[in-house]
Amino acid sequence: MNREALLPILFHLFRQYGYDGVSLSKIAEETKLGKASLYHHFPGGKAEMMEATLTYSQHWFEENVLQVLRSEEETTYRLRQMCDRLNDLYDEGNQPCLMATLTTGIGQGVFHHSVKARLQTFISVLAAVLEEHGLPPQIAQRRAEEALITLQGALILSRGLDDSLPFQRAIAQLPQKLTQKTL
Amino acid sequence: MNREALLPILFHLFRQYGYDGVSLSKIAEETKLGKASLYHHFPGGKAEMMEATLTYSQHWFEENVLQVLRSEEETTYRLRQMCDRLNDLYDEGNQPCLMATLTTGIGQGVFHHSVKARLQTFISVLAAVLEEHGLPPQIAQRRAEEALITLQGALILSRGLDDSLPFQRAIAQLPQKLTQKTL
DNA sequence: GTCTATAAAAAGATAGAC
DNA sequence: GTCTATCTTTTTATAGAC
Numbered sequence: 001m002n003r004e005a006l007l008p009i010l011f012h013l014f015r016q017y018g019y020d021g022v023s024l025s026k027i028a029e030e031t032k033l034g035k036a037s038l039y040h041h042f043p044g045g046k047a048e049m050m051e052a053t054l055t056y057s058q059h060w061f062e063e064n065v066l067q068v069l070r071s072e073e074e075t076t077y078r079l080r081q082m083c084d085r086l087n088d089l090y091d092e093g094n095q096p097c098l099m100a101t102l103t104t105g106i107g108q109g110v111f112h113h114s115v116k117a118r119l120q121t122f123i124s125v126l127a128a129v130l131e132e133h134g135l136p137p138q139i140a141q142r143r144a145e146e147a148l149i150t151l152q153g154a155l156i157l158s159r160g161l162d163d164s165l166p167f168q169r170a171i172a173q174l175p176q177k178l179t180q181k182t183l
Numbered sequence: 184m185n186r187e188a189l190l191p192i193l194f195h196l197f198r199q200y201g202y203d204g205v206s207l208s209k210i211a212e213e214t215k216l217g218k219a220s221l222y223h224h225f226p227g228g229k230a231e232m233m234e235a236t237l238t239y240s241q242h243w244f245e246e247n248v249l250q251v252l253r254s255e256e257e258t259t260y261r262l263r264q265m266c267d268r269l270n271d272l273y274d275e276g277n278q279p280c281l282m283a284t285l286t287t288g289i290g291q292g293v294f295h296h297s298v299k300a301r302l303q304t305f306i307s308v309l310a311a312v313l314e315e316h317g318l319p320p321q322i323a324q325r326r327a328e329e330a331l332i333t334l335q336g337a338l339i340l341s342r343g344l345d346d347s348l349p350f351q352r353a354i355a356q357l358p359q360k361l362t363q364k365t366l
Numbered sequence: 367g368t369c370t371a372t373a374a375a376a377a378g379a380t381a382g383a384c
Numbered sequence: 385g386t387c388t389a390t391c392t393t394t395t396t397a398t399a400g401a402c
Contacts, residue, residue, distance in 0.1 A: 001385075002385090017203075017289065018287045020200075020203035020288065021289045021291075023377060024379085025378095033385095034386065034387055034388080035379075035380095036379090036386070036387065037387075039378095045379065096287065100343070103279070104199075104201045104204065104279065104283075104287060105201045105203065106204045108204075115343050116344055116345060119340065119343045142352075145349055149332075149336035149339075149353060152335070152336040152339040152340060153334065153337070156336070157328065157332050157335060160283070160298050160299060170332060184368085185367090206396085207395065207396060217368065218395095219370085220368050223368075228397070
C-alpha cells in the first residue's frame, strides 16, 4: 500500500463526513491499515491527510474539468464536456463536493484559502469560455458564478432530499442556461 | 440562565461548525457555563442540544418564513417578504444554513429525517404560492426547488469566496425569477 | 442552577519490533 | 511498510458540594 492508493479512500471519507467527522480510527478501518501505518505515509497526521486529499482532488479537477474548458473545441462542446466530468465527479448527484464540505467545521479556517482559490479559478476559467462564446465579460462572469451556485445548491438539495434528481435536472439544463441570450 | 437563552448560542455554533465541529468545551466557553451545567439543561448531552437547536430553528422558520408565505397578502408581496426573512436568517449571506451543515458529518444519518422534512415542507409551501400566482403545478414545483438550489448554492459560494455579494445578488433576483413567465 | 473534581471513552500520536 | 502496544490529549459524561 502506498500514498497514492490511499488518496481515493481519503477523498471519499473527507467529502462524505468532513474534516471533523473523520477519525483516524475510521480511516484505519476503511484503509485496513493500523494507525501507525497511516502515520508512516502521512507523518503530519490528519491535517497532512487532508492537505494531500486537497491536492489530489485539485489535480483531478485540473486534468478533467479545467482541461476540457481550456481545449480548442467548440465552446458549446466544451461546456457539455465540463458537465459530463462534473457528473462523474459528483456521481450523478450522489456524492457531495469537498469544497462545500470544507466551508463548514474546524478545517474551515485552515483550508479556506485553498477552497477560495479553487472556486475563483473555476469561475474565471468558465467565464473565459462564455466570453469566447460571445457573452459580454460582465455577463460571462455572472453566469459562471450562477453555474457554481446551481451546482453547489443542487448537490445540497439532492443530498438533503436523498434524491439525486434535482442535481441531474440541474446539470442537464446547465449548458443551455449558460449560453442562452436572454437574461 | 435557562434552556431558552442557550438555544441562540447553540444555533450559532452548530450552523457555523457543524455537529462534529462543536465540542462541549467550546459550548461551555461560549455560554460561560461549566460542562456540568450544560448537562443540567440537556441531560442527553450534545445530541439533545442538537435536537433542541433543530426544534428552535424550525420554530423560527415556521413563524417567520412559512407564516408569511401562508398569509393572505398578495403573492408577489409574500415572496418579497420571504426573501426579507431569509436575508435576516442568513445575515445577508454571512451565516450558513443549518440544514446544509447537517447534510455532512456524523450527525448526517441521525438528523437526516428532520432536514429532509424541512426541505420538503419549504418547497411545497413555496410551490403553493407560485400556483396561486398562476403557475401550473409542475412548473411551480420546479421553480420552488430551483429557489432552494439558488439559496443553498449562493450561501455555499458566498462562504467559500468569503464574499456575501453572490448571496445578496441571488436573493435580490429571487422574487422576479420565481414569478417570471418565460422559462 | 452552577460549580469543582473526576471518571470513562475516544481521538490523535509515537515507540519499537518484525 | 505494517504491526502491537502504549501514551497523551481531548471529549463526553457524571458525582456531589454549594
